[in-house]
Amino acid sequence: MSETTKNVVEVKNLCKYFPIKAGLFGRVVGHVHAVENVSFAIKRGTTMGLVGESGCGKTTIGKTILNLTQKTSGEVIFNEDTQLDKLSHKEMQAFRPKIQIIFQDPYSSLSPRLPVGEIIGEAVREHGLVPEDELDAYVTRIMKACGLHEYQKDRYPHEFSGGQRQRICIARAIALNPDFIVCDEPVSALDVSIQAQIINLLEDLQKEFNLTYLFISHDLSVVQHISDTIGVMYLGNMVEFADKEEIFANPLHPYTQALFSAIPVPDPTVKMNRIILEGNIPSPSNPPSGCKFHTRCRNCKGVCKEKAPRTMEVKEGHFVACHIYDPESGYENE
Amino acid sequence: MKKDKKKSVGYISARESRKISKENIKITRAFEKKRERKNVPESEYLTTMKNPENVVEFDNLHTYFFTDIGTVKAVDGVSFDVPIGKTVGIVGESGCGKSVTSMSLMQLVQRPTGQTVKGEMRLNLGDKAYDVAQMPLEAMQKIRGNVISMIFQEPMTSLNPVFRIGFQLDEVISLHNPEMTPEDVKARSIEAIKMVGIADAEGVYNRYPHELSGGMRQRIVIAMALVCNPRLIIADEPTTALDVTIQAQILELLRNLKSQINASIMLITHDLGVIAEMADYVVVMYAGRVVEKGLAHEVFLDPRHPYTIGLMESKPVINKTVDRLYSIPGAVPNPINMPNYCYFRDRCEKCVERCNGAYPHEMHITDTHIVSCWRYFDEDKGGAQDE
Numbered sequence: 001m002s003e004t005t006k007n008v009v010e011v012k013n014l015c016k017y018f019p020i021k022a023g024l025f026g027r028v029v030g031h032v033h034a035v036e037n038v039s040f041a042i043k044r045g046t047t048m049g050l051v052g053e054s055g056c057g058k059t060t061i062g063k064t065i066l067n068l069t070q071k072t073s074g075e076v077i078f079n080e081d082t083q084l085d086k087l088s089h090k091e092m093q094a095f096r097p098k099i100q101i102i103f104q105d106p107y108s109s110l111s112p113r114l115p116v117g118e119i120i121g122e123a124v125r126e127h128g129l130v131p132e133d134e135l136d137a138y139v140t141r142i143m144k145a146c147g148l149h150e151y152q153k154d155r156y157p158h159e160f161s162g163g164q165r166q167r168i169c170i171a172r173a174i175a176l177n178p179d180f181i182v183c184d185e186p187v188s189a190l191d192v193s194i195q196a197q198i199i200n201l202l203e204d205l206q207k208e209f210n211l212t213y214l215f216i217s218h219d220l221s222v223v224q225h226i227s228d229t230i231g232v233m234y235l236g237n238m239v240e241f242a243d244k245e246e247i248f249a250n251p252l253h254p255y256t257q258a259l260f261s262a263i264p265v266p267d268p269t270v271k272m273n274r275i276i277l278e279g280n281i282p283s284p285s286n287p288p289s290g291c292k293f294h295t296r297c298r299n300c301k302g303v304c305k306e307k308a309p310r311t312m313e314v315k316e317g318h319f320v321a322c323h324i325y326d327p328e329s330g331y332e333n334e
Numbered sequence: 335m336k337k338d339k340k341k342s343v344g345y346i347s348a349r350e351s352r353k354i355s356k357e358n359i360k361i362t363r364a365f366e367k368k369r370e371r372k373n374v375p376e377s378e379y380l381t382t383m384k385n386p387e388n389v390v391e392f393d394n395l396h397t398y399f400f401t402d403i404g405t406v407k408a409v410d411g412v413s414f415d416v417p418i419g420k421t422v423g424i425v426g427e428s429g430c431g432k433s434v435t436s437m438s439l440m441q442l443v444q445r446p447t448g449q450t451v452k453g454e455m456r457l458n459l460g461d462k463a464y465d466v467a468q469m470p471l472e473a474m475q476k477i478r479g480n481v482i483s484m485i486f487q488e489p490m491t492s493l494n495p496v497f498r499i500g501f502q503l504d505e506v507i508s509l510h511n512p513e514m515t516p517e518d519v520k521a522r523s524i525e526a527i528k529m530v531g532i533a534d535a536e537g538v539y540n541r542y543p544h545e546l547s548g549g550m551r552q553r554i555v556i557a558m559a560l561v562c563n564p565r566l567i568i569a570d571e572p573t574t575a576l577d578v579t580i581q582a583q584i585l586e587l588l589r590n591l592k593s594q595i596n597a598s599i600m601l602i603t604h605d606l607g608v609i610a611e612m613a614d615y616v617v618v619m620y621a622g623r624v625v626e627k628g629l630a631h632e633v634f635l636d637p638r639h640p641y642t643i644g645l646m647e648s649k650p651v652i653n654k655t656v657d658r659l660y661s662i663p664g665a666v667p668n669p670i671n672m673p674n675y676c677y678f679r680d681r682c683e684k685c686v687e688r689c690n691g692a693y694p695h696e697m698h699i700t701d702t703h704i705v706s707c708w709r710y711f712d713e714d715k716g717g718a719q720d721e
Contacts, residue, residue: 053577053578053579053580054577161665163665191427191428191604192427192604192606192645192648192649193427193644193645193648193661193662194665195648195649196648196649196659196660196661196662197661199650199659200658200659200661203658218577218578220578220652221649221650221651221652222650224650224652225650225655225656225659248652248653258579259578259579260652261582262578262579262581262582263578263607263652264581264585264605264607264608264610264611265607265610265611265651265652266606266607266609266610266634266646266649266651267610267634267635268610268611268613268630268631268634268635269631269635270610274582274586276579276582276583276586277579277582277583280547280549280550280580281577
């Protein structure tokens with residue numbers, strides 16, 4: 001029973017800055033603050049959704065967690081004891097199968113020169129997960145679980161449609177029997193009816209293999225459908241984090257409220273109370289002072305421009321970073 | 335060997351391909367000749383609107399692509415109307431022909447492979463009406479950008495990166511109004527930039543596209559579509575490349591502008607939410623055909639075609655929890671070998687016996703709500719419903 005409540009991933013104060021280089025010698029002139037002070041945890045067998053506009057650092061979080069890009073500071077802890085950056089090269093290789101990623105674009109994330117059976121089986125053989133003589137049967141089983149047919153094993157990726165390719169990507173990730181999968185916008189490039197097929201497949205596989213997902217998407221309705229907890233990002237910060245039911249019933253941060261109200265609802269009788277955000281996202285290389293959202297916030301007061309808000313736990317499991325909900329910020333007094 | 339050949343449907347030998355391309359050249363050359371004629375009398379493409387309240391009437395439009403592996407019927411008998419001052423939303427999955435329909439109206443289909451082979455597109459100019467399908471290139475140039483204008487999907491690629499915003503806007507105006515002085519043209523451009531909600535119009539006028547954000551660029555593209563006071567604006571996925579909050583801004587802008595300029599909008603998108611919010615009429619397309627059309631509330635609250643129903647159920651909706659999303663089984667049929675029965679039959683879970691017969695004609699649910707599905711065939715009325 002304790003297995004189910006354990007955290008598969010725990011992220012503490014994760015930061016990732018990208019240097020901006022200029023001049024002949026590549027002098028560092030500044031940093032893009034892609035991810036700043038992000039903390040969250042994902043329990044085994046659950047899905048965490050990460051939403052936000054483009055450029056807010058969602059993908060960077062996914063990549064930094066998997067150590068595909070080096071983090072600047074902070075901690076990422078797997079299975080409550082493993083930290084990737086502390087592992088040796090050999091230990092890292094042994095750990096890799098446990099963490100997998102599904103990319104957004106199924107057209108560019110599959111090698112055009114390998115047949116599908118090889119794409120799925122290559123890593124399995126490399127890690128020696130199944131004996132060589134059982135590999136073929138194993139690949140067939142994985143393909144069937146992902147809705148692919150055995151005769152497609154010898155085909156090449158260009159012979160498949162977008163939805164089928166995404167199935168191949170999923171099969172490739174599942175084949176290594178991972179604990180944790182980062183799904184980086186897996187359905188954004190697909191049509192609505194194909195989207196539904198892939199989402200259902202991801203849910204089925206989660207039940208079957210007890211998988212844990214970090215589901216990154218800008219499509220709120222998809223995230224709402226698949227996630228158990230949701231984190232909302234803005235310009236590198238996590239502004240709100242809560243259970244799905246809680247955050248949709250009771251969005252607290254002004255940005256979350258605006259984001260949720262901006263989703264078009266396919267029902268012409270619904271008249272939306274839309275909160276239209278003015279302006280654009282500020283540049284992450286030169287973020288605004290104080291609360292990063294204050295340039296577009298309708299509840300902005302003096303304190304918001306000066307002091308960055310702390311992350312408060314307003315309700316059990318509901319975190320929000322906004323001065324409005326912080327009694328010590330002095331927001332109320334202004 | 336023989337077995338292999340049978341399995342690989344869609345693959346053809348080089349010899350077959352050569353034969354097809356030879357025939358294609360013959361067909362497309364005839365179309366090209368007709369289009370490139372000079373000094374065509376106006377009477378040849380003059381026509382009358384069926385209903386003067388409409389700005390555009392698509393009537394049984396067929397646009398084919400003559401490719402080397404066969405003819406792709408991208409638009410295969412599409413009919414619908416765009417009334418004056420209304421927004422018509424066209425929805426469907428990628429490859430269903432929604433963009434090709436609008437491109438046919440602009441005569442922007444990739445030539446010479448793509449050709450409008452049959453049907454009429456009647457364009458209402460107020461005092462007269464033209465049939466766009468018959469118009470030669472020469473006459474079309476006066477219509478394009480002037481009477482019909484277009485907002486493209488990618489604001490990044492639809493602006494020229496080497497020219498200033500102002501130059502690109504001025505070009506549109508001076509091309510269609512050669513009598514205007516440069517000062518008037520500039521004033522008009524700046525007015526258009528202000529109209530789309532950009533405060534610093536003078537500043538933006540002198541900037542290059544790369545200096546603007548995605549949302550700003552899309553505003554400029556919209557301004558460019560507005561400068562000649564068009565009667566119809568075609569918006570081809572205007573918000574797909576934008577973020578949700580920017581999308582909300584652009585949709586709000588389009589709604590406000592529509593009430594100011596009295597133009598009709600043809601909104602093409604795959605997002606049902608955007609359609610529900612913007613459109614007065616909805617046209618649902620599947621595999622090059624219109625499967626359902628009607629008023630927005632008719633189609634959304636009472637969808638009849640199994641494809642429309644499936645499309646709506648497969649999209650997760652905020653604040654509506656389902657355990658499992660409905661997914662339409664199978665995939666769109668190969669556009670080169672379309673079946674002769676209903677195109678949706680192989681994916682449909684609600685087939686009736688009649689579905690094995692010919693492609694269903696249009697059946698009226700109400701006066702405005704029309705569905706192409708045999709499930710709504712009424713024996714008594716029979717063929718009388720067919721228009």
